[in-house]
Amino acid sequence: MAEKKKKLKSVKRFGARYGRRVKHKLAEVEAVQKGKHICPYCRAPKVKRVAAGIWNCRKCGAKFTGKAYSVKKEIKTEKKEEEPEEESKEEKEE
Numbered sequence: 396m397a398e399k400k401k402k403l404k405s406v407k408r409f410g411a412r413y414g415r416r417v418k419h420k421l422a423e424v425e426a427v428q429k430g431k432h433i434c435p436y437c438r439a440p441k442v443k444r445v446a447a448g449i450w451n452c453r454k455c456g457a458k459f460t461g462k463a464y465s466v467k468k469e470i471k472t473e474k475k476e477e478e479p480e481e482e483s484k485e486e487k488e489e
């Protein structure tokens with residue numbers, strides 16, 4: 396059985412040069428870099444990279460910072476755990 400070949404896609408532009416290992420690594424990075432990401436503001440998968448670390452949502456227009464080649468790892472919903480009631484400090488009267 397033939398082994399499954401990874402598709403190089405964006406790295407095909409290098410042709411037969413530079414070696415397979417480096418190219419496969421770059422392909423992984425570029426797939427994320429050039430792909431669409433989920434917007435942390437409107438949750439639409441419309442975020443594209445503008446420049447290193449700068450991302451722009453094409454739906455709501457939000458421009459924000461992230462990692463150079465990807466939006467931050469996971470966009471977590473902001474769920475702030477309600478802190479237990481603060482213990483009231485008893486003020487001592489003089």
Ligand SMILES: [Zn+2]
Pocket residue numbers: 434435436437438439452453454455456457
């Ligand atoms: Zn958005």
